[in-house]
Amino acid sequence: MFNFTTFIQLIIDGLATGSIYAALALAIVLVNQATGIINFAQGGMAVLSAYFGMTIGNLMLPIHPILGIVVGIIAAAIISYGMGAIIERFVMRRFIGSHPDTQVVATVGLLTLITGAAGLIWTYNYIPYPFFFDAGESFRIGNVAISVWSLTTFLTILALMGVLQALFRGTKMGLGLRAVADNSASAALSGINVGRMLMAGWGLAAVLGAIAGILVAAKIQLQPGMFDTFLVYALAAVIIGGLDSPIGAVVAAWGIAILENLAGTYVPWIGHDMKIAVPFVLLFVILLLRPQGLFGRKVVVRV
């Protein structure tokens, strides 16, 4: 009963969902490389930005629908950058150098606060997010129906990754960001404003999350807790790919999403509801065999 067109669709949808995981995973790696913190609030910040984008975009909707959507996306990106920078400066800055579990709890506290604030302002109901096309729209190539959402998501995230790569490799700011991530003390001594770089790093990570948030909202509508599951997948991708390897995290994210799609469809016992367990079974096996992640380097600690 193997149906080849279904198989192709599963792969494409997997790549699209995987891109969302990848965007979130990349944001987490970005923050982690700069500050050593795992930001459990990354998904929450993305959702909050999407809410702001929707609200501002909706003001423009009566003028022209496309204008409203575009303004919404731009607004979400700007607000998320500011949000990331402000959170870094006024909340997380204080926890640099403290015990890792304090840092984790601080970001978990942030997640709770952000989710709660979104719920307070916009309620916990699902709200449809106005977008360029319908979530169910698709076009055909031969026998294969390709979802417009999947293709858009995949290409958007891919383009964003390209922009980030160019930013990191080709601009002065990117050089500063890399210097801070590599060794913040030396970076500070060579005249780089470390604080500003940290804020920029958090801001960029937040923008990446916000775009992913809008893409998810366009498909499954907006809800304060909608990114919790995505966050879990992104964390799995980060562990499998290795915390210090952005490419590893992205590849792992795509792999996870494709694998869980295939397992959910072809292994009847797993089905749609249990497919979230798939990356974690995989994760367990990998952690037992290669504790530093598939692409990560072994770290040697000095006493």
Next chain:
Amino acid sequence: MSEHLTTSVRTEDTGFWGLVDRVTANRWVRWVVLIAFLALLLLLPLVAEPFTNQTITRIAVFAVAVLGLNIIMGYTGQVSLGHIFFVGVGAYCAIIPIRAWWGGDLAEGSIVIGFVLALVIPGVLGLVIALAAVRLRGLALAMVTIALPIIGVPLAKRFSDITGGNEGVSIKRLDYLSSSGATLKGNPFSAPPGIGLADDQWQYYIVVVISVILFALAFFLVRGKFGRAFAIVKENEAVAASMGISPYWYKVISFTISAVFGGAAGFLYIVALQYTSSEALSFGHSIELVIATIVGGAGSIAGSFLGGVVYVLLPQLTNAVYPEATTAVQGVVILLVLFLLPGGLASLPRVIRRRTSRRRGGPTAGADLAADIAPGITKR
């Protein structure tokens, strides 16, 4: 010189805060406070309203859950974001045998089976999870355990024929065969006739007695060999390894013990509520447990109890005032505590003492600082 120093401190130790300082630092006073607290716990349900008793019962249940989380998080320094999973699994392990066998020949034996399973199965699960999860340095445990409630809920729904899925399992009205041969409905945790206690008082005593025993066990655990090993692993894994203390194995042991305490809390949950569902192991509750642990006081036995109080009363409080804001308030509370009182509520007396002794420049300031740096090692 030292004699002179002591006398000079004595003479300075006047006024209200000096009195507080001396009184709270005295170990006999601590024993008296502890015994008075236990006596209050013992006598209160005889006079209090059923609602008060039920609230304290629930506090005791979640204090044990927080205590378990504290062993891995507060004492060993490894964040677990999925502790509610073990509580939820423990609750299922307790309730399923009771529902199946309490009405039959096993009768009360089914409760014992439920209790044992509620300890063993979460413990085994914790062991298996820890074996894989603590291998990665740093925050891997947090990143892996966050998945537990998120996988646990669909898992519980998948096995809905034994877990009851969304509707859950209730043992409030079970069939049993009475001595006269008629089939009656009964609750395994209603007070036995002739004992003179109401149901809420009976459940209170079961839960509180088991909780106090578990707290005592945890107290000796963290003061003993294991506790010292946990503290060193928390402080510096490389140092621990160089002392012959394997960070890996002690983290595995700590996580397993924490899971067993979680399972025990699950059993107590069943005693208190006689009901559980997949909602009991949701992600939100897991985060609430972490918040309660930090607000109560990480790495503190008294803090674990306060954490239970926070877990039960904070939502009740916000629900009464502004129900929509419950989650937001929890987020604000945890950030405020991290900013202003990193040791949680349990550190409040110590912070006050340090403030006052610093003002006077007394010698306790240094000792308190040392205690803050290594709470598990320094004996106070």
